[in-house]
Amino acid sequence: MAEFLQFLFSGVTSGSIYALAALGFAIIFNASGVINFAQGEFIMLGGMVSVFLAAAGLALPFAVLGAVLVAVVAGLVLEKAAIEPARSAETVTLIIITIGASILIQGVAQIVFGKGQHALRPFSGEAPIVIGGASLLPQSLWVLGVSALMVAGLWLFFNRTLPGKAMLAVSANRLGAELVGIDIRRTWLTAFGLSGALGAVAGALAAPITMTSYDAGLMLGLKGFVAATLGGLGSGLGAVAGGLILGLLEAMTAGYVSSAYKDAVPFVAILLVLFFLPRGLFGSRAAERV
Amino acid sequence: MASDPHGPLLQVSGLAAAYGRVRALEEVSLEVAQGALVALIGANGAGKTTLLRTLSGVQPAAAGAIRLDGADITRARPRERVRAGLAQVPEGRQVFGPLSVEDNLRLGGILRDAASSERILERVWALFPVLREKRRLTAGMLSGGQQQMVAIGRALMTQPRLLLLDEPSMGLAPKLVAEVFATIRRLREEGTSVLLVEQNAHAALSIADHAYVLETGRIVMQGPGRELAGNAQVREAYLGM
Numbered sequence: 116m117a118e119f120l121q122f123l124f125s126g127v128t129s130g131s132i133y134a135l136a137a138l139g140f141a142i143i144f145n146a147s148g149v150i151n152f153a154q155g156e157f158i159m160l161g162g163m164v165s166v167f168l169a170a171a172g173l174a175l176p177f178a179v180l181g182a183v184l185v186a187v188v189a190g191l192v193l194e195k196a197a198i199e200p201a202r203s204a205e206t207v208t209l210i211i212i213t214i215g216a217s218i219l220i221q222g223v224a225q226i227v228f229g230k231g232q233h234a235l236r237p238f239s240g241e242a243p244i245v246i247g248g249a250s251l252l253p254q255s256l257w258v259l260g261v262s263a264l265m266v267a268g269l270w271l272f273f274n275r276t277l278p279g280k281a282m283l284a285v286s287a288n289r290l291g292a293e294l295v296g297i298d299i300r301r302t303w304l305t306a307f308g309l310s311g312a313l314g315a316v317a318g319a320l321a322a323p324i325t326m327t328s329y330d331a332g333l334m335l336g337l338k339g340f341v342a343a344t345l346g347g348l349g350s351g352l353g354a355v356a357g358g359l360i361l362g363l364l365e366a367m368t369a370g371y372v373s374s375a376y377k378d379a380v381p382f383v384a385i386l387l388v389l390f391f392l393p394r395g396l397f398g399s400r401a402a403e404r405v
Numbered sequence: 406m407a408s409d410p411h412g413p414l415l416q417v418s419g420l421a422a423a424y425g426r427v428r429a430l431e432e433v434s435l436e437v438a439q440g441a442l443v444a445l446i447g448a449n450g451a452g453k454t455t456l457l458r459t460l461s462g463v464q465p466a467a468a469g470a471i472r473l474d475g476a477d478i479t480r481a482r483p484r485e486r487v488r489a490g491l492a493q494v495p496e497g498r499q500v501f502g503p504l505s506v507e508d509n510l511r512l513g514g515i516l517r518d519a520a521s522s523e524r525i526l527e528r529v530w531a532l533f534p535v536l537r538e539k540r541r542l543t544a545g546m547l548s549g550g551q552q553q554m555v556a557i558g559r560a561l562m563t564q565p566r567l568l569l570l571d572e573p574s575m576g577l578a579p580k581l582v583a584e585v586f587a588t589i590r591r592l593r594e595e596g597t598s599v600l601l602v603e604q605n606a607h608a609a610l611s612i613a614d615h616a617y618v619l620e621t622g623r624i625v626m627q628g629p630g631r632e633l634a635g636n637a638q639v640r641e642a643y644l645g646m
Contacts, residue, residue: 277515288500290499291500294492
């Protein structure tokens with residue numbers, strides 16, 4: 116039982132990170148139909164910039180805030196400089212642009228931060244809390260709490276405010292949205308900025324637990340994408356559920372089978388989803404073949 | 406805005422539009438006077454929808470000029486045109502399916518202040534009481550006729566001075582068609598100018614002050630609605646008589 120609890124804690128913690136990453140995919144996909152493969156780099160920036168700002172002597176909250184700002188700016192610049200000029204191109208083209216952006220951001224990070232592995236200091240100590248024989252790191256509580264807050268905030272934004280609903284309207288019917296005067300360009304820009312913020316928060320939260328490096332974004336981004344697809348691309352609820360399911364699957368596989376297979380889980384999962392459940396758990400739109 | 410009280414509300418001159426190399430509109434000139442109901446009829450593929458798309462700015466004009474109340478809006482972005490008072494009920498309704506009926510309507514008022522939006526929303530509820538009953542349902546769950554009401558209501562929420570209607574009767578049962586046309590007449594009586602595009606030429610001509618006939622991207626005929634309805638060519642080509 117203690118063992119199961121231990122795996123559960125670990126699964127829910129990494130699942131929350133994947134959920135935030137998946138929400139980033141969902142927001143951009145909804146607004147623009149683009150799958151943003153630079154999402155993982157936002158996560159990497161969140162972790163790495165936090166580490167370096169903290170090392171430079173900034174208090175932790177400000178270091179994290181700075182990292183979020185850097186990722187938001189990266190998202191806005193990506194949209195403005197690379198996506199917007201190609202707005203009339205096919206979606207596939209835009210997706211390839213995001214892959215290019217991902218490589219570019221990773222390259223710049225490698226030059227600026229070097230190739231080393233880094234860990235961020237945990238937000239509030241390292242003494243584990245023991246529950247039912249399993250130990251829970253305080254950082255895990257940070258991950259869970261902040262993720263829950265972000266999810267609640269997004270839910271309120273999209274369900275209770277007119278600007279949030281306007282973003283949903285763009286995804287539901289672009290022509291209808293243009294004809295009532297919703298600003299499509301600003302919607303895309305907002306989506307990229309918001310996803311940058313979400314990714315960076317996820318990256319900063321995870322950095323004390325998983326270590327981070329200039330290339331950490333690739334794996335986290337892919338896992339976020341798998342979680343988003345598993346839940347159904349574009350569904351907020353699906354992104355959260357997909358993230359948690361993926362985290363739990365990974366933790367249980369690592370615990371009960373072998374940790375060597377941990378990273379294989381998401382890729383087996385996405386194959387199964389694409390074969391048997393192409394709309395994901397909560398998706399309304401079928402994935403398009405590209 | 407340079408407003409001439411006697412000038413037309415909408416003035417289109419020499420308008421052209423193209424899809425790639427294919428010209429869809431050539432030298433289209435038309436006017437909608439303040440408070441008028443103008444109909445535009447024509448066969449499928451004549452360019453009616455293209456004309457409305459170009460007027461709303463979701464399709465670029467290749468040549469010509471569009472003036473709304475004297476101000477040149479030919480190059481304005483769609484939202485600037487909405488703000489200036491040009492609204493469109495597009496072909497196929499284009500409602501926000503996953504959002505509630507009320508959210509669909511409120512989004513129509515996104516460029517207007519909250520207080521006046523609230524006032525117009527009351528007017529829309531009064532115009533379509535069934536929408537008020539179903540305001541919490543998602544728009545995608547409504548029947549075609551009710552979705553048409555949502556689309557019209559959403560356009561009214563933008564507080565238009567000129568309402569462009571693209572085939573509002575399409576796909577509706579005859580009883581609903583009559584209802585939609587009654588609504589259009591009523592809007593006009595309340596002071597909204599209307600440019601109505603219809604394949605249902607008979608119904609459109611019977612309520613229009615003035616009408617234009619569009620054929621392969623060009624205006625080929627125009628005149629008062631009743632006059633065109635009596636024109637032998639129009640009767641043969643569009644009224645099936």
